[in-house]
Amino acid sequence: MSILVVGSVAFDSVETPFGRVEEVLGGSGTYFATSASFFTDVQLVAVVGEDFPEEHLDFLRSRRVDLGGLKTVPGRTFRWRGRYDYDLNEAHTLETQLNVFETFRPELPQGYEDARFVFLANIDPELQLEVLKQVKRPELVACDTMNFWIEGKREALLKTLRHVDILLINEGEARQLAEEPNLVKAARTILAMGPKTLVVKRGEYGVLMFHEHSVFSAPAYPLEEVFDPTGAGDTFGGGFTGYLAATGNLSEASLRKAIVFGSVMASFNVENFSLNRMKTLEYPEIEARFRKFELLTEFEGLS
């Protein structure tokens, strides 16, 4: 099955200890859509300004991403500027220019309202809810968010969460959303807000998934070169939800496998700036790294 995503398409300017880039392709919707496109067809709902180059649109089209829901409007595209220090787990936002996102009201093109798999990438929870209202009968709604919305639009976010099946957030945000320092307790609080599944992203420490009464832990792939963590969470979300949509299987076993596929995708993305690694990635590399995750985690059980 295909997957509908609403999120940002942006120009990112990023500085890490290993280099810097200016105004490169970025945005939560872009990373998600590209990553998910390795598994299934993607419909992208977003907005860009008139300054957005055809070259980037061509790239997305080349990746099976349907751009029927990508509006081009007068004005400038969304811009983000950030910096990472040696602790690559933490992004320091230097500047955010909402630009065309300030007045964006998502409207689904005809046919999109039948979407069965929906991913609400990290944008204003009010916009997330607006998209959701236009989808008739989604089978799975997954949602990402960030501290900015937890602090600034808590009520809207809680409203959106009531319609969400799977919430993906990072560790500090899970604690912040639940107002509870212990992660296991925080997960229980969040699962009472609506989602049936909580995926806690821990950067280089991997992922914890809380689902009903079980917990699944997956490591991050230990890399010698982490160039740029920008988009790692959205790329994870794309692999995770993309795999689920491709198989249509929402069993716990499938969710776990999806977590590993998400981790695989994120591990590639951080190897280079922007979506550069995604542009050269081939599906056999994904399978090969999935097998490396098996080797990384396997141990003999008790007899």
Add this chain to the structure above:
Amino acid sequence: MSILVVGSVAFDSVETPFGRVEEVLGGSGTYFATSASFFTDVQLVAVVGEDFPEEHLDFLRSRRVDLGGLKTVPGRTFRWRGRYDYDLNEAHTLETQLNVFETFRPELPQGYEDARFVFLANIDPELQLEVLKQVKRPELVACDTMNFWIEGKREALLKTLRHVDILLINEGEARQLAEEPNLVKAARTILAMGPKTLVVKRGEYGVLMFHEHSVFSAPAYPLEEVFDPTGAGDTFGGGFTGYLAATGNLSEASLRKAIVFGSVMASFNVENFSLNRMKTLEYPEIEARFRKFELLTEFEGLS
């Protein structure tokens, strides 16, 4: 096979967000010996002062720990005072009184020199080396250390490491020892210093083991109540090395299983102050939690 450990036996005073204790039983040797004793016989080499109560010695004896190498000398027992904030991964040392450890020179009692499994718990690397010199032909030498010695006695530590098979240190210390921020590169540097295996302890994020060309990742057990992380690393070391000594099997599969047993032991220890949880722990609980680690990490491979 039995295991010989040299380390500290101490009085700890600890404050966490969940309570505080004064002058309770602690020390790297104590935690290690108690944890390892669930798997095999332990010979403890250490020193205490005349203020050390018979009650604590009785506890260690009750746990198959041979105290033939535990000297009681005039003076006060080693004391440590520390505090943890909500980030339980980081201990803030408030006070260290070496006391009887200032003049301690370990001398192995007769019979101990034949030890096949040796654990050099976290003490002065010069003392670690002195113990090692007295052991005739060890089959396995594992070693723990800390930032204090990496900074203060780097040369002595590097000398000790040349005789070590398995080094266990925490993540920040691995980076510090290798002088390299990337953990995968740091591991390669450390494996060139002598150890064939590097076990990186990451607190609530689990453990990474670097062994020859493979990496193994094990999570920490997600707990709702972490009362006191003091001794978690030594308790991990006790379960890890204790299991290896008990089986005598040093294959990679056995090392991985040992990592999980170590993680199981640490997960129990943090549930209460001092060695309180170790005092009530029964072996069937260890096996039950091992199986929970299997459930926590398992996923279907690619077909």
